[in-house]
Amino acid sequence: SQQGEEDPQALSIQEGENATMNCSYKTSINNLQWYRQNSGRGLVHLILIRSNEREKHSGRLRVTLDTSKKSSSLLITASRAADTASYFCATDKAGYSTLTFGKGTMLLVSP
Amino acid sequence: NAGVTQTPKFQVLKTGQSMTLQCAQDMNHNSMYWYRQDPGMGLRLIYYSASEGTTDKGEVPNGYNVSRLNKREFSLRLESAAPSQTSVYFCASTLAPGSYGYTFGSGTRLTVV
Numbered sequence: 001s002q003q004g005e006e007d008p009q010a011l012s013i014q015e016g017e018n019a020t021m022n023c024s025y026k027t028s029i030n031n032l033q034w035y036r037q038n039s040g041r042g043l044v045h046l047i048l049i050r051s052n053e054r055e056k057h058s059g060r061l062r063v064t065l066d067t068s069k070k071s072s073s074l075l076i077t078a079s080r081a082a083d084t085a086s087y088f089c090a091t092d093k094a095g096y097s098t099l100t101f102g103k104g105t106m107l108l109v110s111p
Numbered sequence: 112n113a114g115v116t117q118t119p120k121f122q123v124l125k126t127g128q129s130m131t132l133q134c135a136q137d138m139n140h141n142s143m144y145w146y147r148q149d150p151g152m153g154l155r156l157i158y159y160s161a162s163e164g165t166t167d168k169g170e171v172p173n174g175y176n177v178s179r180l181n182k183r184e185f186s187l188r189l190e191s192a193a194p195s196q197t198s199v200y201f202c203a204s205t206l207a208p209g210s211y212g213y214t215f216g217s218g219t220r221l222t223v224v
Binding site for chain 2: 030031033035040041042043044045046048088092097098099100101102103104
């Protein structure tokens with residue numbers, strides 16, 4: 001069963017615009033992570049936010065976590081064509097040593 | 112380059128054939144994982160090894176077996192392949208689940224005909 005669900009399923013924007021993707025989950029978590037997958041490639045870890053954190057930044061990425069709403073968002077600022085990829089959230093449930101992934105958001109950034 | 116290496120990258124099997132997917136990491140990670148990725152389904156966990164000497168079932172273990180050969184290597188075996196096992200398989204590892212992100216291999220694209 002999927003723990004995290006991303007929204008929207010697909011997002012199309014122009015270069016320079018910001019992209020926001022959301023993730024909702026169902027049970028208590030230790031942390032939430034975001035990954036990027038370019039077509040035909042493996043997933044790449046972007047950022048990890050712990051359950052006691054509310055916001056985290058890494059370069060052009062900003063992640064927020066609201067544990068009361070069981071949701072997270074990933075903001076990519078000033079998007080580039082190279083940001084075109086699928087983005088997945090993954091949750092590390094309390095008491096487990098595994099990650100459960102959502103189905104992903106496909107982001108298309110047009111030049 | 113340090114990372115997770117998967118072999119083979121592509122494989123076509125006939126129904127009923129067996130094969131082993133190999134995975135090795137050189138980052139001294141403790142935990143290793145096998146996921147499968149199907150269109151519209153995201154990634155689903157098949158088996159994992161939290162530490163050397165242990166293995167556990169994930170969400171979709173039926174039809175698979177695993178071996179944690181040593182700290183570096185974690186193999187996935189299909190004893191009798193079925194068309195439903197057509198998928199892209201990813202191996203991943205992490206130093207400590209819950210504290211670090213996963214490092215993924217580049218995947219094995221398997222087709223069972």
